[in-house]
Amino acid sequence: DVKVTQSSRYLVKRTGEKVFLECVQDMDHENMFWYRQDPGLGLRLIYFSYDVKMKEKGDIPEGYSVSREKKERFSLILESASTNQTSMYLCASSLPIEAGAIQYFGAGTRLSVL
Amino acid sequence: GIQVEQSPPDLILQEGANSTLRCNFSDSVNNLQWFHQNPWGQLINLFYIPSGTKQNGRLSATTVATERYSLLYISSSQTTDSGVYFCAVVFSGGYNKLIFGAGTRLAVHP
Numbered sequence A: 001d002v003k004v005t006q007s008s009r010y011l012v013k014r015t016g017e018k019v020f021l022e023c024v025q026d027m028d029h030e031n032m033f034w035y036r037q038d039p040g041l042g043l044r045l046i047y048f049s050y051d052v053k054m055k056e057k058g059d060i061p062e063g064y065s066v067s068r069e070k071k072e073r074f075s076l077i078l079e080s081a082s083t084n085q086t087s088m089y090l091c092a093s094s095l096p097i098e099a100g101a102i103q104y105f106g107a108g109t110r111l112s113v114l
Numbered sequence B: 001g002i003q004v005e006q007s008p009p010d011l012i013l014q015e016g017a018n019s020t021l022r023c024n025f026s027d028s029v030n031n032l033q034w035f036h037q038n039p040w041g042q043l044i045n046l047f048y049i050p051s052g053t054k055q056n057g058r059l060s061a062t063t064v065a066t067e068r069y070s071l072l073y074i075s076s077s078q079t080t081d082s083g084v085y086f087c088a089v090v091f092s093g094g095y096n097k098l099i100f101g102a103g104t105r106l107a108v109h110p
Helices: none
Strands: A004-006 A010-013 A019-025 A031-038 A042-049 A064-070 A073-078 A087-094 A109-113 B004-007 B010-014 B019-025 B029-037 B043-048 B052-056 B059-064 B069-074 B083-091 B104-109
Touching: A004 A087, A010 A019, A019 A031, A019 A087, A019 A109, A031 A064, A031 A073, A042 A064, A042 A073, A073 A087, B004 B083, B010 B019, B019 B029, B019 B083, B019 B104, B029 B069, B043 B052, B043 B059, B069 B083
Parallel strands: A010 A109, B010 B104
Antiparallel strands: A004 A019, A019 A073, A031 A042, A031 A087, A064 A073, A087 A109, B004 B019, B019 B069, B029 B043, B029 B083, B052 B059, B059 B069, B083 B104
16 A cells, blocks of 8 residues: 655644654655645645655745655755644655556644744 | 536535535546545545546446546445545646645534
């Protein structure tokens, strides 16, 4: 089975802190994604990566950056956390679209910024 | 604009009842997935179904790509089916970017 592991289920941080959310997949997938989910707004794509050291902005990249130094790991970075970044964060991975492209999701990280 | 619309937004069932959830999308797709989000937030893959029909136990799904809709059928519902069901698509030319619908919140009562 595909496994996508997010490092924390729950996280509480203070405004202004630098926050790292880590995601690891074990299926050698090229593509990795970060989404956030908010009530009434659904799931929205923050960033994605289609290869090591490659990244593309999604729909809501402001206030976030990402890092992909190894194929299996994709990190989401909040440079200076703010209260409006309190949300559920979901990581996903997939093969390239021509290979089927089913996206598999991790369990999510509920981040609270106080 | 590009849209994914799900209906109904909310559904309440008695255990044992059947239901149909619908997903309409506004353009041709390369990928369509149905997910169940459990109470802990985990998104569980139900079906990958850009076209055709698939069945998995009490669940089945049909996508009619030419008419731009997909249906998820739940038969003999159980309380463990409760949660939110999402349809998500990758539009042709959308480079594997999943666009999610707003979801259908299902509550199954004993």
